Structure formats: structure tokens, C-alpha cells
Amino acid sequence: MGPDAVALGEAVPAAFCTDWSGAPPVRPRALLRPRSTREVAAALRICHAHRVPVVPQGGRTGLAGGAVPRADALAFSLDRMDAIEAVDAAAATLTAQAGATLQAVQQAAEGAGLRFGVDLGARGTCQIGGNIATNAGGNGVVQFGMMREQVLGLEVVLADGTVLPMLRPMLKNNTGYDLKQFFIGAEGTLGVVTRAVLRLRPAPQELRTALVALPDYPAAVALLQRLQAAFPGALAAFELMWADFFTTSLAWLNQPSPLALEHPLAVLVDVAGGDAAALDAGLQAVLEQAMEQGVAADAVIAQSQAQARSLWRIREAPTQFPARMEPVNFDVSLPLADIGGFAERCVQALAQRWPGHRTLRFGHLGDGNLHLTTDARSLPGLACVEAAHAVEGIVYALVEEMGGSVSAEHGIGTHKKPWLDASRTPQEVQAMRAIKRALDPLGLMNPGKIFD
Incomplete structure (x- = not known):
């Protein structure tokens, strides 16, 4: 590992001292930026031997403080392990190192005529390892599920440097415990994700975007059900915005509303299909019927990709929250x-x-x-x-x-630790603690996070 891979004390850049959660920055004892699984394993063996805590970091775009280091810990950034190693178009899989950005994975999938099923506003910054560690969701969950549903295989390094090579790309593999699932959503508390085999999906030949105004929340549920019935398995996004969010986003964008009047709610809809004429006719019919029956108050269907992007920019206002x-x-x-x-x-x-x-x-x-x-x-x-x-x-x-x-x-990180018992029973927390003790008996992996 070269000398440029390690920064000590005051030499650690400020960007690695916190994340998007707004938590107060903490300068770690050192920052390590390995380039390979071998280097990750070697570093963790040394940390284990000397009982040095380790805080894994992805793109640091999380909002729960999960990537914030400790003063006594080694911050472990995977940003140099960013390779897209392979794309198998026939099997619809992609193998990437954990530091690859979500956007890089999306672009690699698109280059093979496929798509990746997770999308977030922080796509250009967040990393696949972090997406896995937090079981990221985002805009496409209604169609493809959470990050957990996109992961076929993982390579993980445990606290003592042991490498678990779980990169088998099969959908069906009932050979005992599905060990990779322990690390998805574990926020780096059980090990460091270094590589992943990801499931890809057929790219939609056509995609239509609509912005629909709604009179109330029950109307939103009714419209969701209508669209799911009309386009089974093809509703790609259903993003609801209350008026407080919608008007604020427009003000920040300094652009007029695409809708004629202000409404209590608006929903951004993406629908995928293979036939443009059928998709247009089907979406138009659903929205017209919804308006006739009072389920929808107004609607705008994007007539170009540029218009679709303009509508999506309204929904992506959260990327500006920290600045505004x-x-x-x-x-x-x-x-x-x-x-x-x-x-x-x-x-x-x-x-x-x-x-x-x-x-x-x-x-x-x-x-x-x-x-x-x-x-x-x-x-x-x-x-x-x-x-x-x-x-x-x-x-x-x-x-x-x-x-x-x-x-x-x-995830929980540090920010939501005080509130974990609002959603988990003592028995559930005890079971999680038992798993933690089994895989990280010294408690060195991302200490102080979730329940620790």
C-alpha cells in the first residue's frame, strides 16, 4: 500500500470527517484508502491485532451519521476501489468494487442495454458499498425493490481480515444461511463490503413521465392502485410531494409551476413500456378517467426527455437541503x-x-x-x-x-440510536447484538452505530 493511501491526524481531509447528516465533524486517528481487497484484509488484520476501531466510509451521503468517524478510529474509505469489473449482458449481472458510484454502475448497465434498479438523487456521489451497507431505496423501489433485491453476491472482509468470497451470481442458492444478507443494511458494523455482483434489469424501450395534481391523500392511494392495475410491473416511480415541498422546490429552482393552480399534493409518475403508442394511450386514458372521477385535479405529461428531467428536478430538491x-x-x-x-x-x-x-x-x-x-x-x-x-x-x-x-x-447510524426501540423490540435488538458478537467479538467495526 503506497504512502498516498494513508493520512494521519491533521492531514486527514475535512471531507472524511463527517457525512451529509450534519453531524459535527470528527477527525479520525487516520484515514486509509486501499485499492484492493488484499489491502483491505491486511489493514483489518493489523487493526484487529492492535484493537483499533474501524469506520468504513462510502460516499458519505447518508443522513443518519453512519459514516462519521471517531477520534480513536481509522476511517476506511473505499473511494479508490471504484472499478466496474465486469458486465454480463446475457446473465444481466454487473460486478463492481464497493467504491464505484451509483451513477457509474447505472451508466455501465445502460452501455450494455440494461438498467440498474436503484436510483437516488445522490447518484453521482454515493457508492455501491454504502448503498449496500444501508440497504438503499430511492425512486425505483416500487418496481424493483430495495438494494437488497439487487444484490446477488458479495465479497466482504470481516473485522479480523477474513475474506468471505460470496460472489456467486445465481438467483437460486439454497445452501444454508444466506450470509450476504447479514451485511446488507448492517451499516458496516459486521465487516467491510469490497465487491458486489449486482442484478440488472431489461432497459425500458419507452418511459413516460407525468406530474399529477391531487386533491387529498386518499386520491394519491387511489391513483397508485389505478396505475399499478393498468401497468402491472411497469410503474417505475410514484413520488408524492405535499404543497409545502412542491412550492419550496419551485422557488429554489426559480421556475414557474407546470400546473395551472396550487394543489394540496402532486405526484411524479414514471411508467415504462415497450410500445410508445400503447404507453401514451394507456397513460392518457388512466389520467383522463382519474380527472373525470375527481381522483386527479390536473396533469402534465412530459413530451420530451428534457421536459421529464425538468419535472424530476422538482422532486430532487433534497440535494439542496444542506445549503438552504x-x-x-x-x-x-x-x-x-x-x-x-x-x-x-x-x-x-x-x-x-x-x-x-x-x-x-x-x-x-x-x-x-x-x-x-x-x-x-x-x-x-x-x-x-x-x-x-x-x-x-x-x-x-x-x-x-x-x-x-x-x-x-x-439506517440508524448514531443519529437514530436513541429511537431504535420505537421500532424494534428488546428481543430483536438482543438477536442483533448476538450476530455482532459472533462476527466482530472485539466490537471494532463501526463502533457506536445502530445499537452499540
Whole structure:
């Protein structure tokens, strides 16, 4: 390993001292940037022998503090392990190192006439290893599922340097425990993901994007059901935006609304198909019928890829949150029928305590995932950390009451540790601790995260 792969103390660049969660930066003891699995294994063996904690890092785009290092730890960045090693078009698989960005994987798949089933706004920065470690979701879950459904095989290095070569690319492999599943969503607490075999999908020949205005939340559920019935397996995105989010995004973009009037909700829809004429006619028919029956109030269908991208830019406003707000972010999931009521109860409870608060609501409705972001600057008299804790107490109490999950996509990290018991029983946490002890008995892998 060359000398440029290691930075010590004050030489560690600031970018590696925190992540997008807004957590206070912590300068680690050292930063290591290996180029191969062999180097990862060698480094972990040394750390294990000297009991040095290790904090694996991907693109550091997470919102739960999972990639924030500790002062006594080695930060372990996979950014130099970014190769796309192979694309097998016939088998529809792609093999990549963990440091490859999501966008690089998407482009490699497209080059083979295929597509990768996960998409996030941070696609150009987030890394496949981090996507795996957090079981990332994003815009395509309604069609293809979470990151877990895209992973056929993994190579993982355990805390003691042992390499688990689980890169078998088969859909069917019932040979005992499916060990790779232990590491998907484990946030680097059980080992370091170094390579992955990913499942690819047929690329859609045609894709249509529509922005639909809705009168209320039940109408959103009704439209989702209509589109899923009309386009079975082909509804690629169903992104719901409340008016607070929609109008704020337009203001940040400095562009007029594509819709004639302001509405309580708007949903961004992507539908895939093989025949352009049939896709156009089918989407038009569903939306016309929805408007006739009061399910939809207005609709705009993109007439070009440029128009589709313009509509999607409205939904991608969260990439600007860190620059324009002091965001207190929530990434929760609930039963589909409860999301509308939960969203309203949240803003009402926050307004009761802080009249005039600024909270934006949006989500991947097809998979029951709701995002809320409150601007801490709109909560007078509180510092950002105090504001975050106060808002979280209100929101997560409602999540627990309604039987939801405090984390749908970004994991637990450090940020959500105090609220884990709102979604997990003591028995479940104890089982997770047992797995941790078995694979990392010294507790060196990403210590202090999830439940540690």
C-alpha cells in the first residue's frame, strides 16, 4: 500500500470527517484508502491485532451519521476501489468494487442495454458499498425493490481480515444461511463490503413521465392502485410531494409551476413500456378517467426527455437541503393507508409547539416511505441540536404509536440510536447484538452505530 493511501491526524481531509447528516465533524486517528481487497484484509488484520476501531466510509451521503468517524478510529474509505469489473449482458449481472458510484454502475448497465434498479438523487456521489451497507431505496423501489433485491453476491472482509468470497451470481442458492444478507443494511458494523455482483434489469424501450395534481391523500392511494392495475410491473416511480415541498422546490429552482393552480399534493409518475403508442394511450386514458372521477385535479405529461428531467428536478430538491436549511431530516415508513394521516398529525403537532415552523413533506408512496424535513431555523429559541432532539421526540412518538419504522432508507447510524426501540423490540435488538458478537467479538467495526 503506497504512502498516498494513508493520512494521519491533521492531514486527514475535512471531507472524511463527517457525512451529509450534519453531524459535527470528527477527525479520525487516520484515514486509509486501499485499492484492493488484499489491502483491505491486511489493514483489518493489523487493526484487529492492535484493537483499533474501524469506520468504513462510502460516499458519505447518508443522513443518519453512519459514516462519521471517531477520534480513536481509522476511517476506511473505499473511494479508490471504484472499478466496474465486469458486465454480463446475457446473465444481466454487473460486478463492481464497493467504491464505484451509483451513477457509474447505472451508466455501465445502460452501455450494455440494461438498467440498474436503484436510483437516488445522490447518484453521482454515493457508492455501491454504502448503498449496500444501508440497504438503499430511492425512486425505483416500487418496481424493483430495495438494494437488497439487487444484490446477488458479495465479497466482504470481516473485522479480523477474513475474506468471505460470496460472489456467486445465481438467483437460486439454497445452501444454508444466506450470509450476504447479514451485511446488507448492517451499516458496516459486521465487516467491510469490497465487491458486489449486482442484478440488472431489461432497459425500458419507452418511459413516460407525468406530474399529477391531487386533491387529498386518499386520491394519491387511489391513483397508485389505478396505475399499478393498468401497468402491472411497469410503474417505475410514484413520488408524492405535499404543497409545502412542491412550492419550496419551485422557488429554489426559480421556475414557474407546470400546473395551472396550487394543489394540496402532486405526484411524479414514471411508467415504462415497450410500445410508445400503447404507453401514451394507456397513460392518457388512466389520467383522463382519474380527472373525470375527481381522483386527479390536473396533469402534465412530459413530451420530451428534457421536459421529464425538468419535472424530476422538482422532486430532487433534497440535494439542496444542506445549503438552504438547517435540516432535521426524517426517513420513516408506515402502512400505506396511514401515511396521509401521519403527515398531517406531524405538522399539526409541530405547529402547536412552534407556530410558523417550516416542514417539507415528500416520499416514495409506492413503498410506504415518507420523508419530512424541518428547518431548525424556523424553531425560535433553540439551537440546532436542541431543535433536532425536540422535533424527533414528537415525530418518532407518532411513528411508534402508529406501528411504523423510524428508518426506511438511511439506517440508524448514531443519529437514530436513541429511537431504535420505537421500532424494534428488546428481543430483536438482543438477536442483533448476538450476530455482532459472533462476527466482530472485539466490537471494532463501526463502533457506536445502530445499537452499540
